Amino acid sequence: MKLYANPTSPFVRIVRMALIEKGLDGDVETVSVDAWGDDPAFFDANPAGRVPTLVTDDGARLTEALLILHHLDAIRPTPPVLTGAALACAGIAVGVFDAAVAIVIGRKVSPDFDTGLVGSKRFRTLHDGLRRVDATLPADGPFDIAPMATITALDYLQLRFPDRDWGNLAPKIAARRDAEGQRRSVRETAPTA
Numbered sequence: 001m002k003l004y005a006n007p008t009s010p011f012v013r014i015v016r017m018a019l020i021e022k023g024l025d026g027d028v029e030t031v032s033v034d035a036w037g038d039d040p041a042f043f044d045a046n047p048a049g050r051v052p053t054l055v056t057d058d059g060a061r062l063t064e065a066l067l068i069l070h071h072l073d074a075i076r077p078t079p080p081v082l083t084g085a086a087l088a089c090a091g092i093a094v095g096v097f098d099a100a101v102a103i104v105i106g107r108k109v110s111p112d113f114d115t116g117l118v119g120s121k122r123f124r125t126l127h128d129g130l131r132r133v134d135a136t137l138p139a140d141g142p143f144d145i146a147p148m149a150t151i152t153a154l155d156y157l158q159l160r161f162p163d164r165d166w167g168n169l170a171p172k173i174a175a176r177r178d179a180e181g182q183r184r185s186v187r188e189t190a191p192t193a
Contacts, residue, residue, distance in 0.1 A: 001028045004042050004053040006035050010097035010156040011065040012052040013189045017148045018069050020185035022076045028054075066094070069145065079142065086146035092133040093149035097156045099125035104160055126157060127169065134170035143180065151177045151186060159191045 003019075005012040019025040033042045035051055046053040046063045054062040054071070062068050069081050099122040106113035106122070113119040130153065137150050150173045157166045167174040180186045 001057055002045075002055040003028050003030045004033050004045055004055075005030050005051050006033055008156075008159065008191045008193070009035070009051050010101070010152045010191075013152045013156075013191065014094075014145070014148050015052045015054070015065050015068050015072075016189045017152075017185040018072050018081045020188065021079055021081070021143060022072055024072065024076055079144070081145050081148070083142065083144045086142075086144045089133055089136045090145040090149040092129050092136075093146075093153040096126055096129040096133065096153040097149075099123075099129070100153075100156055100160055126161075130154070130157070130166065130170045130173070134172045137172050137176060139172065139176065140179070143183065143185075147176055147180060148185075151180065155191055159193065 001024075003012075003015065005016070016025070016030075019028055031042075033039050033051065035049065042053070043049055045055050045061050048063065050063060052063075052065055052068060054068045056062065056071070062071055066082075073080055073082050103113065103119060103122045103126075106119055110116065114123065133150050133153070137146060141147075150170075154166055154170055154173045154177060157164070177186070
């Protein structure tokens, strides 16, 4: 399999975490791409030019992180990633980092994006979503999509908006991240600038 990725994408991170947790990371060639570039092989795999994109052994091109995670659960059911109870928590966390990515993209288009109508709404999503997901995240339990997505959301916010105190806004997520910090999937996928 081939995974088109970039090192800061939160969507890529949850896929990479799942690959490691399922022991599939050795079966995947990761190709780092510039999401703003025009790599022909990447656009052949995904005309939308979005990461992650997974090309399976049989040539299927899977786009969008949650669809890729569904495929990974199908080919290697244990440990399961997309568990029923975790989906509601993870959905909010994915919404948080989706809003954060929208801010990053919006800033490329408009220097005053943060203070406009859409930027203000996206920042509200970050704060309200992070608070809500912090209230629902179990302190322990399986390392499925809920802790993967919430840890990813918190780390991505800290990477992209380091001037804000996200850890105090989400103390349960911060504590779960610290508790899982030595886990290979968390450690090896941590975003870097």
